[in-house]
Amino acid sequence: MTVRRLALAALFVLFVAVTPAAANAASPTLSSLKAEQLARDAQGIEALMLKYPLSQWSCVFAGxxxxxxxxLNAASDGQSIANVKIYDPGKRVWSVTIPRNGAPATSLxxxxxxxxxxxxxxxxxxxxxxxxxxxxxxxFAALDLGTWRVxxxxxxxxxxxxxxxxxxxxISYVRTGPQVAWSMARGGQGFGRxxxxxxxxxxxxxxxxxxxxDWRRLRSWRTLDIFAIxxxxxxxxxxxxxxIFWAVPLQYPPLVYLLVRMIMIGTGRSARPAFTTRLPFWVMVVLILVLAGGRVGFNAYSSNVVDVGYAGVVGADRILDGRSPYGSFPTKTPTPCGTRYSDxxxxxxxxxxxxxxTAIERGDTYGPAMYAAYVPGVAALxxxxxWxxxxxAHFxxxxxDLLAGIGLALFGWQFGGRRLAAAMALFWFAVPWTAYTFMSDSNDTIVAAYLAWSAALIARPVGRGAFVxxxxxxKFAPLILLPLWLRLDRQPPPTRGEWAYGEPIMGQSRAARLWSFVxxxxxxxxxxxxxxxxxxxxxxxxxALDGTGALRTFWDRTFGWQLxxxxxxxxWDWGEYPGFLDLAIVQTILKAALVFGAIALFFVPRRLDATRALAFAGALMIGFQLVLTHWMYLYLPWVMVFVAIALLAPRIGMPRTRRVNELDSALPRRERQLVAGD
Structure with a gap:
């Protein structure tokens, strides 16, 4: 008898353990509309609906x-006047509860x-x-759970x-213009808390x-640079x-200034030593540790995961599940299964x-490298x-974020030793915009980390190509950097050599000089x-995840939608609002200028050191953000990687003209042209 009782108890425990999991894994047999119809037919409900004709149903599946x-929620105050429980496998009413005697009548x-x-x-x-x-x-006005939505x-x-x-x-809320369709245009601390x-x-x-x-030289470009940031x-x-109509115009002057500064640094010819702050090295190290640890602590205490961070987790889950992330993100189906929000x-x-x-239908709009970056975190946690x-996502x-700081420090170590390495890392962890993105748990930190390591491996062609x-x-913005990356280690054309009297002219042909440029x-x-x-x-x-049609699906869900x-x-998209100019043509012209500039950087300038090249990379990334239709503060870390390098790293001197030997200068103009091969 004892053995039998133990066996029955074991079976009962197994049943209790397995049944909830099976119920959660199985799909409901009813849709929300069919469940609502069963609830409407429940005993005593018809009379309540006749009494409160504007009341609304809400059916949620508890898996x-x-x-x-x-x-059944009253229209006047949004509170429940009847609760009906439907047993899904049996497709029948389980219980009916009337939580109160009635609801107040509508007053408006x-x-x-x-x-x-x-x-x-x-x-x-x-x-x-x-x-x-x-x-x-x-x-048009309608009463919705106690609120008239006009x-x-x-x-x-x-x-x-x-x-x-x-x-x-x-009046409980007011929304105008972009606030109607865009919840993040309504204000609040939805990003970063x-x-x-x-x-x-x-x-x-x-x-x-x-x-x-530089507190010893406040009247300098550096002061304006920091102020712009x-x-x-x-x-x-x-x-x-x-x-929004104040915030958006105010974002352009700092970005335009930084664009001009990156171009000035890239085209500048004077030498400049590295700027490693005025702080002792040990103070910089302490500040780095405090700032890096502080942002981790604040992230754990009060941060949020924005939609792009949630999308990364979903995409990684799909990869781990053996599915392509494209076309497989959760959508709004007829069967809700969670809390109903006010909207x-x-x-x-x-x-x-x-x-x-949780539905996020357009979360599959990023590149596969983005979702792959979340795989270790999702696999572990x-x-x-x-949502x-x-x-x-936090992990x-x-x-x-830490990887980006290390990448910048590695770049600094190669070009200026430990002080420049510390200054680079300190810039990353002190600049407010990297912390803002980190506190929002956005995927833009991933892009910045890859760019930082591409810069750190600038002397390693395979590495810099892989990381860019x-x-x-x-995210597809760094595609604009590819022409520049392919010419990074190209040597400048050789200087003109001397011409010995009586010897054949040794000047370069036009084709040879053209090839030296391209x-x-x-x-x-x-x-x-x-x-x-x-x-x-x-x-x-x-x-491997989605067969031969995967690349087509990838294009449709990413470029095909974002364009x-x-x-x-x-x-750029304010032309739909009365009183604002339609700047679509201007935007198109600026986009073309950006593409032209990216291609031109493959050819000119003829001489580039690492700092100047990466300053031009910063200019391209800022230019890309300036012509974007959808811009957010979360994108700033892409730029801060190159701004840090341009403002802190050393620059070597670039001669303005080629050297001309004394014999060349003594020759008449025609003979000098012959020496040059013209």
């Missing part, structure tokens, strides 16, 4: 116990709610802009929205200025308050494989399927080899 939880009508909303000064001013430009405007349209586009509480007649506090960002700005300014905080301040969305939806996952704390961002291609196949560097073949190896390996990974991506976070 852990295979039940649908359906709530569509007309009165619209009148209240129209009196808001912000909404009224924005709607008036459309009418001033003879654009017809119409309104919306204005011009043509097919929604232009404004105001929320009015039915019970108190107070704690880093947006004035004391946190202000402390970083102060430390960065103290260590990077930190002045982007003014744009961020406006962005955090939802002032009507849910925290999760049942996917075709039966798993409850896992993923719940939800929750995402420890794998990946922290690892690549990893950056380009993570020939690739001696290491270009190995640079191209590094690029090709990375490209082939990542393409092979995609085809036409609209965004209000630059001046």
């Amino acid at each position: 852990e116990n295979a039940f649908w939880n359906c709530s 009508t569509e007309k009165t709610a619209t009148a209240i909303a129209a009196k808001d000064p912000k909404a009224a001013a924005w709607i008036a802009r459309y009418r001033d430009y003879d654009r017809p405007v119409r309104s 919306k204005w349209y011009s043509g097919a586009s929604q232009i404004a929205e105001v929320g009015v509480l039915d019970t108190t007649k107070a 704690l880093i947006n506090e004035p004391w946190a960002l202000g402390t970083l700005i102060l430390i960065f200025a103290l260590v990077m300014l 930190v002045s982007l905080a003014g744009s961020l301040w406006c962005f955090n308050r939802g002032l 009507g969305n849910y925290s999760g939806y049942i996917q075709p494989n039966g798993r409850c996952e 896992g993923w719940t399927g939800r 929750d704390d995402l420890p794998a 990946t961002t922290g690892f690549f 291609m990893l950056a380009a196949l993570a 020939r690739p560097g001696p290491g270009s073949g190995r640079t191209f080899l590094g690029m090709a190896l990375v490209t082939i390996l990542l393409a092979a990974m995609l085809m 036409d991506r609209p965004s209000p976070f630059s001046i």
